[in-house]
Amino acid sequence: MIPGILIALLTFPGVIVHEAAHMLFCRLRGVAVFDACFFRLGNPCGYVSHERVNDFNSLFLVAVGPFIVNSLLCVVFCLPASVPVSMFGQQDLVSYFFLWLGVSIGMHAFPSTGDAQNLWRAAKVGARQGNVLAMMSLPLVVVIYAANLARFFWIDYAYGVALGLGLPELVLKRIA
Amino acid sequence: MTQTECSSCHKSLPMNGTFLVAARVLCGTCAAADPEATGDPRDLARNFDPTMCTLCGTDYGSSVLGKLASGLPVCEACREKVLHRPFPGWVKGSFALLLALAMFAFALNWRFIEAYRNSVRSTRAAQAGDFATAARLMQDAARRVPEAAEFGDAGSFFQGIVFIQQDRDADAVPLLESYVSRHRDVTFAGDLLERARYGAAFDRKDYDAMLLKAQAIAARKPGTFDGAAALASAYACKYALTGQRQFKDFALQNLEAATKLGATAEVADITDRLEHRLATRQILSPAEFKKLFPNGWRRGAGPK
Numbered sequence: 001m002i003p004g005i006l007i008a009l010l011t012f013p014g015v016i017v018h019e020a021a022h023m024l025f026c027r028l029r030g031v032a033v034f035d036a037c038f039f040r041l042g043n044p045c046g047y048v049s050h051e052r053v054n055d056f057n058s059l060f061l062v063a064v065g066p067f068i069v070n071s072l073l074c075v076v077f078c079l080p081a082s083v084p085v086s087m088f089g090q091q092d093l094v095s096y097f098f099l100w101l102g103v104s105i106g107m108h109a110f111p112s113t114g115d116a117q118n119l120w121r122a123a124k125v126g127a128r129q130g131n132v133l134a135m136m137s138l139p140l141v142v143v144i145y146a147a148n149l150a151r152f153f154w155i156d157y158a159y160g161v162a163l164g165l166g167l168p169e170l171v172l173k174r175i176a
Numbered sequence: 177m178t179q180t181e182c183s184s185c186h187k188s189l190p191m192n193g194t195f196l197v198a199a200r201v202l203c204g205t206c207a208a209a210d211p212e213a214t215g216d217p218r219d220l221a222r223n224f225d226p227t228m229c230t231l232c233g234t235d236y237g238s239s240v241l242g243k244l245a246s247g248l249p250v251c252e253a254c255r256e257k258v259l260h261r262p263f264p265g266w267v268k269g270s271f272a273l274l275l276a277l278a279m280f281a282f283a284l285n286w287r288f289i290e291a292y293r294n295s296v297r298s299t300r301a302a303q304a305g306d307f308a309t310a311a312r313l314m315q316d317a318a319r320r321v322p323e324a325a326e327f328g329d330a331g332s333f334f335q336g337i338v339f340i341q342q343d344r345d346a347d348a349v350p351l352l353e354s355y356v357s358r359h360r361d362v363t364f365a366g367d368l369l370e371r372a373r374y375g376a377a378f379d380r381k382d383y384d385a386m387l388l389k390a391q392a393i394a395a396r397k398p399g400t401f402d403g404a405a406a407l408a409s410a411y412a413c414k415y416a417l418t419g420q421r422q423f424k425d426f427a428l429q430n431l432e433a434a435t436k437l438g439a440t441a442e443v444a445d446i447t448d449r450l451e452h453r454l455a456t457r458q459i460l461s462p463a464e465f466k467k468l469f470p471n472g473w474r475r476g477a478g479p480k
Contacts (some may be wrong), residue, residue: 013274016267020263020267023261027259027260027261030236030245030259031245031257032246032250032255032258032259032290033246033247033259034231034246036261038264038267041384047389051244051245051246051248051344052246052320052468053245054245054246055245058245074276076275077274077278079282080281080282080284080288080289081281081285083285083288083289084285087288087292088288088291088321088323088324090288090323094284095285096279098277098281098459101274102469104215121357129308148221167268172292172293172296173287173296175293
């Protein structure tokens with residue numbers, strides 16, 4: 001078993017982006033942020049302490065924000081490097097740096113266990129109350145929740161690699 | 177500061193020190209002892225004084241403060257601080273730096289992206305039979321990424337096919353030789369090379385070499401239309417040049433074999449041309465023949 005703290009240390013840019021994304025969506029949705037730590041050697045290795053959110057739309061965006069931002073940045077950082085490395089076998093340090101950066105960010109895309117649990121609870125309540133977004137997002141929330149549980153099997157790392165290395169190839173083939 | 181009364185013990189105390197239990201205001205002691213508070217913990221909530229800032233604790237006397245979305249009363253300074261909490265400078269700085277670096281890497285590696293895109297499009301064009309486009313795109317990919325030797329090879333290969341299609345076999349030979357030297361396992365490329373060598377020998381009127389290449393094609397593809405047709409054409413050329421009967425016989429034997437092996441259109445094309453060659457001892461290239469006899473040649477029909 002590799003300690004979580006070591007993984008966090010090796011992939012610290014992902015932790016920073018994850019917390020920054022939480023904070024960004026808090027600001028966009030007018031949710032008060034009391035405290036924020038972008039990275040530390042501890043458990044959790046980063047956090048954003050915000051006020052209790054009663055509105056499902058805001059809760060959804062604050063919880064899913066890192067999934068959106070981390071995934072997007074993973075592609076942005078990996079794209080310039082994945083083509084020369086994975087398709088042309090180029091071995092330069094700059095490309096490897098960007099791949100590490102992109103995959104690190106991508107593998108921290110999934111909401112934390114706490115966020116996933118809050119979202120799951122709120123989605124169920126929201127769906128019962130007839131909130132359209134809650135109903136529509138229920139399958140996504142299920143996937144996020146399941147993916148969060150599957151972190152034990154390194155699915156977060158697999159997601160980062162698939163997004164950073166697989167998606168650019170797929171997209172380039174499509175647009176070619 | 178707002179004073180309130182505990183609904184259980186009726187003690188007067190600051191509102192911030194009270195709790196809401198099932199819509200009743202209770203002091204800390206009564207809230208802990210209240211049987212209703214022992215159920216769902218969400219029934220027990222801290223009561224907040226609307227005249228005191230929850231965050232900095234400043235007492236605004238009787239002035240009621242604005243609330244956050246969660247209902248917490250906060251002063252304007254604290255509201256501004258928590259709603260527009262700035263990102264630390266190092267987070268903004270490093271993000272901007274990394275984004276700039278990513279753009280730089282993007283610009284630096286754009287040639288790889290373009291080359292890959294063109295190689296995919298080239299392969300698609302080749303699969304659709306458009307070898308001119310395939311060659312152009314693959315050669316462009318090779319120019320952008322000279323490190324990728326396979327692009328250069330594929331570009332040469334496709335251009336070789338284009339030359340064969342244009343009856344420029346001599347131009348196709350060096351390109352195909354270069355490809356085959358590095359891809360000996362691609363049988364199709366070897367076949368094309370022999371075909372180009374055979375065509376190049378015909379173009380330079382070296383009919384002995386043409387016959388040798390025809391034999392090589394027949395050896396590579398025994399029992400096929402291509403092999404039989406190449407031999408028939410080469411022997412017909414030898415007959416046209418020397419007038420020796422044996423070459424005519426070999427030509428006719430192979431033509432008969434080709435007729436049995438080939439598809440109707442290709443058989444009709446070569447039969448007409450070789451019959452003309454054997455009858456007139458005049459050697460015409462397929463292009464010349466087509467130009468002279470656009471509707472085909474038949475013995476006695478003569479040129480148009």
